[in-house]
Amino acid sequence: MKSAEKPEEMLPLSPAVFHILLALVDGERHGYSIMQQIAEQTAGTLRIGPTTLYRSIKQMLAGGLITEVEERPDPALDDERRRYYRITNFGKLVARAEARRLEQALNVARHKALLAPHTDGG
């Protein structure tokens, strides 16, 4: 992923990247915390492994969507191998643009009655 000027140039995002951005909107987190947050915000429907997590993080760092937090917690209180990440302003813009894109798709689905209330009788 290359660093782009316009957030729209980064779209569409992969589900992993989008959910990592959503997880980081609330504040900085480390890898395991991001994974837990993704499982929580998707009700367990999206589970990403550590390799996909760090591959996505690598792409997002290169694209300027997130940044690594320089200040590390005291090694006595926390594992020193832990790295903390924070969403950038550009990352927030990209997440917003992706959310709008998905909302548009959702509206089309609603319009075509794909999201009609489910009835037991079929």
Add this chain to the structure above:
Amino acid sequence: MRHRLPWIIACSLLLYRWLLALTPSEFADEYTEPALQVFHQCCREAYRERGTWGVLRLWLPTFLDALHGIVAEQGITLKRGVRSHLTWLVVLALSCVLFPFSWLSKAWEPFGYLFNLIFSTPQTYIVGHVTLFCLTGIIVLLFMPALRKRARLYIFCLMLGAFAEEVIQILFNAHSGLHKDARNLLLDLCGVLLALLVLRLLMGKHFLEKNMSDATLRNR
């Protein structure tokens, strides 16, 4: 006090570390430790909830995820490598074409001796020009397969290079032998066309051989 890791977690971490070692060094150096740390926490959580079976259940998704990551990261590194090699080859081919050889032959005696040895007679001069552009054309066609089917674009690009070469030669030699330059361009065009012919013949042969082997397989 340091607690001893349950054997299943130690074994899982070892396997995962081995898998991560298969990723390109650029990725492995940067992300092996944090990824292991995350996997360690996943294992601890699973062990706490379901014991050994819980950790074993993590293996399949985690190791498949790692394998997918290895293939993808190696692919990215390979692509980047091919691109950088391609750039160097094109730069090398262009340098060969655009380099003011005749100026250097006058400025540097040992090179001049070698240069005059190769381009001493009109015949060797013709062979030299055609060979230089034939080799350049083959390099370009080998590394830019899209140009193989777009002969006009390929000829245009190479002839643009040939024209630039002639301009450079004129600038360095300070002469304007237009008839000589036109002849050189014609020789360059022969080299360019020869490269296209050679590549198409080789590709045709490869295509023929492939079809024959396919037909043999079908007949069996």
